[in-house]
Amino acid sequence: MTQLQPLSSSALEGLREEFDQRPANRLAMNAVTSSGIEPVAHNYDRSRLLQHRFSVSVDNGKVTTQAHSGRCWLFSSLNVARFVARRALNIDTESTSNPAGDFEFSQNYAMYCDKLERVNYFLQDTAALVRAGEPVDSQLMQFLLSDVMGDGGQWVMAMNLYKKYGAVPKQYYPETASSQNTGEMNYQLRSLLHQAVAHMAEDPSSIDQIVKDYTAAGHRILTIHLGTPPTSFDWEWTDKDGNFHRDGEITPQEFWQKYVKAGLEDYVCLVDDPRREHPKGKKIGIEHLGNVAGGDPTEYLNVDAQFMKDCARQLLSEQGLPVWFGADCHPMMDRKEGQWATDLFEYGRVYDVDFDLDKEERVRFGQSAMNHAMAFVGVDVADDGKTTNRWKVENSWGSAIADKGYFVMSDDWFDEYVYEVAVPKSMLPEEYRKAFDEPAIMLPAWDPMGALA
Incomplete structure (x- = not known):
């Protein structure tokens, strides 16, 4: 093994002298130690020119708030679904017919269904691995154990839930303390599942009973934290024209089928995997990634970013529909003002460092991966009808920031x-539609393309 070289006192003294020789370093130190890096690196000219104006905009009402949870994929998919439902119900974005105010779906209901399904999925998946002789200290098993019971997910995983469980308006299954701050609940569930795997490894002959017992325990923990979800509810509303409607008793599945479905379940996911060894136009899958056993696998078609932009623009401008997407939200973000641009912060000028990794290198070397899901609800299109300038984004971080919670993204x-958008399969060219019928290139569970929003 190569001997690591310590940082010597002479080398350290040289670094100090080099720092002091450049007056700009002391100026930067004075500013950053007083104010923090973002105000100092903030690109004023870029920020003031990144306006919240769009030639195409979809009205989706008040933004939602996921509070202290990682449920952005559920919030954003339900934000797309509520646009469809409001149109079907003829409800205004500022409807007063809903006792809870602006019409919104229960994200708590969706999370309850997801967590319960993931308990089963994880137990079934790890049970199969233990039976096959997978060592508990293998890279795969350790990754699955470390990653279990997070809040993140994908579009396909959300659709698996809505297909099986439907959806309910928020007033019938409101938020709880644990749905708004999931850390303690997730810790208890994670501890439970770690214990289950430990017992499987100790006594493989009892795996079936262990899966059964721990599924029941997971159900108890979830219900204690989130409440008992409704199996039916009485649905009635007044539309924007003042007409009262009464549907009577309806199940969550019936509600989804009647007012929401509208083709959303037939959407497919496009991703931009920039790594050269993964060809464009081919389908990608991630091993051991899913939530509903027996549901649709989490698979994507690898395309370039321009094709994703073209699809999103067409959905917004031609069909008037919001577009679900996943991104690495942290780089070059002004959270307070609600802005993203590649040059919004000039960190390199402050530090005198050239940050030169491209998208492929950022993915390959662990610098970037999808970590947040939102919805495009607008776009500014040039006079040619195709060139996009900037995008309007519906976030789920509440209305106290940005433009009442809406962000602007540079092109x-x-x-x-x-990294990802969800679009109707029907809008893809024939070669791309056919690609979804081909076997996916399977990537390991820890691959960056398996990152969850």
Whole structure:
């Protein structure tokens, strides 16, 4: 093994002298130690020119808030679904017919269904591995154990839930303390499942009973934290024209089928995997990634960012529909003002460092991966009808920031940090539709393309 070289006192003294020789370093130190890096590196000219104006905009009402949870994929998919439902119900975005105010779906209900399904999925998956002789200290098993019971997910995983469980308006299954701050609940569930795997490894002959017992325990923990979800509810509302409607008793599945479905279940996911060894136009899958056993696998078609932009623009401008997407939301973000642009912060000028990794290198070397899901609800299109300038984004971080919770994204930021969009399969060219019928290139569970929003 190569001997690591310590940082010597002479080398350290040289670094100090080099720092002091450049007056700009002390100026930067004075500013950053007083104010923090973001105000100092903030690109004023870029920020003031990144306006919240769009030639195409979809009205989706008040933004939602996921609070202290990682449920953005559920919030954003239900934000798309509520647009469809409001149109079917003829409800205004500022409807007063809903006792809870603006019409919104229960994200708590969706999370309850997801967590319960993931308990089963994880137990079934790890049971199969233990039976096959997978060592508990293998890279795969250790990854699955470390990753279990997070809040993140994917579009396909959300559709698996809505197909099986439907959806309910928020007033019938409101938020709880644990749905808004999931850390303690997730810790208890994770501890439970770790214990289950330990017992499987100790006594493989009892695996079936262990899976049964721990599924029941997971159900108890979830219900204690989130409440008993409704199996039916009485649905009535007044539309924007003042007409009262009464559906009577309806199940969550019936509600989804009647007011929401509208083709959303037939959407497919496009991703931009920039790594050269993964060809464009081919389907990608991630091993051991899913939530509903027997549901649709989490698979994507690998395309370039421009094709994703073209699809999103067409959905917004031609069909008037919001577009679900996943991105690495942290780089070059002004959270307070609600802005993303590739040059919004000039960190390199402050530090005198050239940050030169491209998108492929950022993925390959662990610098970037999808970590947040939102919805496009607008776009500014040039006079040619095709060139996109900037994007309007519906976030789920509440209305106290940005433009009442709505963000603006520069077009070049889309290229660099957006990784996934969900679009109708019918809008793809024939060669891409056929690609979904081919076997997926399977990537290991820990691959960056398996990152969850």
